[in-house]
Amino acid sequence: MxxxxxxxxxxxxxxxxxxxxxxxxxxxxxxxxxxxxxxxxxxxxxxxxxxxxxxxxxxxxxxxxxxxxxxxxxxxxxxxxxxxxxxxxxxxxxxxxxxxxxxxxxxxxxxxxxxxxxxxxxxxxxxxxxxxKYFEVPQPFIVLGGMTGAGKTEILHILKTRGEHVLDLEHLASHRGSAFGHIDMPPQPTNEHFENLIAIQLFRYQNFRPIWVENESRKIGRLKIPDALFNRLLKAPTVVLEVPDSIRKQRILEEYGKYDPEALAEATRKLQKRLGNERMNSALNSLYEKDLNKWLDEVLPYYDKTYQYDLEQRNSPVLFVPFDWNNVEESISNLLQLSTKLWKND
CATH class of the missing domain: 3.40.250.10 (Rhodanese-like domain)
Structure with missing residues (x-):
């Protein structure tokens, strides 16, 4: 047949x-x-x-x-x-x-x-x-925000294991979303196929339960989030994780410490216009001296400032929620309870 x-x-x-x-x-x-x-x-x-x-x-x-x-x-x-x-x-x-x-x-x-x-x-x-056309289909989103090192991607993975709907754009884009996001990642797909991957993922979430998605810039690496979807995410309720700076820095150092220093240096050079020559050179010298703490002190303020600016551009309710990495179970439970309230209110 x-x-x-x-x-x-x-x-x-x-x-x-x-x-x-x-x-x-x-x-x-x-x-x-x-x-x-x-x-x-x-x-x-x-x-x-x-x-x-x-x-x-x-x-x-x-x-x-x-x-x-x-x-x-x-x-x-x-x-x-x-x-x-x-x-x-x-x-x-x-x-x-x-x-x-x-x-x-x-x-x-x-x-x-x-x-x-x-x-x-x-x-x-x-x-x-x-x-x-599917990017225009109404679906409820909860945007998960938080400054660099808060652990947003890891939390999305935990939520997925709990049966939550999760749209992991960075996974689909093969990029973590920053100047360092390409390191140790597979090649990015074409923008066309990136759109295909997103559409299919959304198609499989048709029961109108909320979909968790990380707060992203319009572009992830060289890939662009479809306009219709990005505009809807700007209007979705945003849950911002509040994690102490010391914990954020510790988590960043644990992750980035595994990377090739030259790859980190190459990515740092891409931030020249944003950091300025003096701060960029200081960051590079810190890398060559294997002082990742000092390198992070030069780079992280730029990302924190950028994130704060992007957060202010959102056209949606923003809720700040403490997340304790020493008590993950309770913190995840709080997020799930919050999502239930947001879903009912929506």
Whole structure:
């Protein structure tokens, strides 16, 4: 059976764990894809370019003929690759750019082997349109704030283990959000795929429970949070963690002390305009002297000042909540009670 389905039905099946095949080329997939999909191109990058040239120079019939000539000998290889991704199941989701020839050919091939195939109507283009519109869907957010070193990301992880809905933008962006945020992190995705990852995460949180998200700047590394989502976060209630400066500094030193000093120095140089030459040079000298405490004393005031300014730009209620890292259980319990009150009031 081959069935064409709309985007919402396709994503529901994807969420249930149906193997999802992206029939587009490697470059198309790398630019952005439906999260969780496997790239098994009908035409690879080289083949696609050749078919495209033929289409422009000789027309559609010649291009289709060349496509079959290039792909024909590879059908068995494609079949085995999809079969491997499907595992023991006999149900598949397949899409290409517009839901056209590439996905239909793979669907026909797998249908002959008694697979139940669901094709995405409109293809990846339909998914992108859906993703961009999904950022406008009303959902309740609680923004978790706090100065650098308060432990916001770690707290989000704890909340997630307690069954809370958490949108970890820094994880999705592969960046911690500061000049030092790229250190020891995987490469960032494209901005398009960053949007895809966010949209899918939000889609899976549809029961209208509050979603915890860390207070972020508009950009995380080189990636930009979608405008519609960012503007909604600015209006969401914000819970600011109050952690003593001594604890914040201790936590920062424990984390950053593991990093390569040269990587810290390179990132510190990026702050030249914000720190000024004198403070930046002092920070660099401290790194070379392996005095992380002094380095932090030069750098941290800039981040604290920036955070305070950003907090003042918010168009939402701001609640300051003490968080005791020596009594995590009680502090987390207080946050959960607060979220219940905010949710009911909202």
């Amino acid at each position: 081959i069935r064409e389905v709309e985007i919402n039905d396709f994503l529901e099946l994807n969420a249930k764990g149906f193997p999802t095949i992206d029939a587009r080329s490697e470059a198309e997939y790398a630019a952005g894809h439906i999260p969780g999909s496997h790239n098994i191109p009908l035409l690879n990058d080289v083949h696609r370019a050749a078919v495209g040239r033929t289409y422009k120079q000789e027309g559609r019939e010649a291009a289709v003929e060349l496509g079959f000539k290039l792909v024909g000998p590879l059908f068995f290889e494609k079949f085995k690759a999809i079969q491997q991704k499907a595992g023991e199941g006999k149900k598949l989701l397949i899409y290409c750019w517009r839901g056209g020839m590439r996905s239909n050919i793979l669907a026909w091939m797998m249908h002959l082997a008694d697979y139940e195939v669901y094709l995405l109507k409109g293809g990846y283009k339909a998914f992108r349109n859906w993703a961009l």
